Each structure stands twice: as C-alpha cells, then as structure tokens.
Amino acid sequence: MIWFFDRNGEKLRYEISRDRSAGGRYKVVITRPDGTESVEEVDEPTTLIERSVKLMNSLRGEGWHVA
Numbered sequence: 001m002i003w004f005f006d007r008n009g010e011k012l013r014y015e016i017s018r019d020r021s022a023g024g025r026y027k028v029v030i031t032r033p034d035g036t037e038s039v040e041e042v043d044e045p046t047t048l049i050e051r052s053v054k055l056m057n058s059l060r061g062e063g064w065h066v067a
Contacts, residue, residue: 001015001016001017002014002015002016003015003056003066004066004067005059005064005065005066005067006064006065006066006067007062007063007064007065008063010033011033011067012030012031012032012033012059012064013029013030013031014028014029014030014055014056014059015027015028015029015030015031016028016048016052017029019041023043024043025041025042025043026041026042026043026045026048027039027040027041028040028041028042028048028051028052028055030055030059
C-alpha cells in the first residue's frame with residue numbers, strides 16, 4: 001500500500017510492503033521530500049498496524065495531510 005502526504009506543497013511517500021523472500025516481514029518506508037528514507041521492519045500484522053497508526057499520527061502532528 002502506498003499513501004502520499006502533502007504539507008505546504010511538499011510531498012511525502014508512505015509505503016507498506018511485504019517481503020516474502022525475508023520470511024514475510026512487513027516493511028514501512030517513509031520517503032521525505034528531500035529523498036531521505038526511514039525504514040522499519042516488523043514480523044507480525046498486529047505490530048504493523050499498531051506502528052503504522054503511531055507513525056501516521058506523528059505525521060499528522062507534523063502538519064502532513066493525506067493527499
């Protein structure tokens with residue numbers, strides 16, 4: 001899944017994927033407007049959902065809105 005966020009004309013990409021070659025781990029990749037990426041990996045779907053909610057709330061707190 002991919003979401004795009006906007007803040008004052010800047011774009012941020014938020015992606016969740018599953019790497020089947022790595023035992024099915026889930027990966028969350030946030031790509032900031034300057035091209036830097038933060039990557040987190042989790043094993044369990046429940047952990048993925050909990051972490052994703054925290055990350056998205058944090059982005060909203062920084063002024064990002066789903067585009």
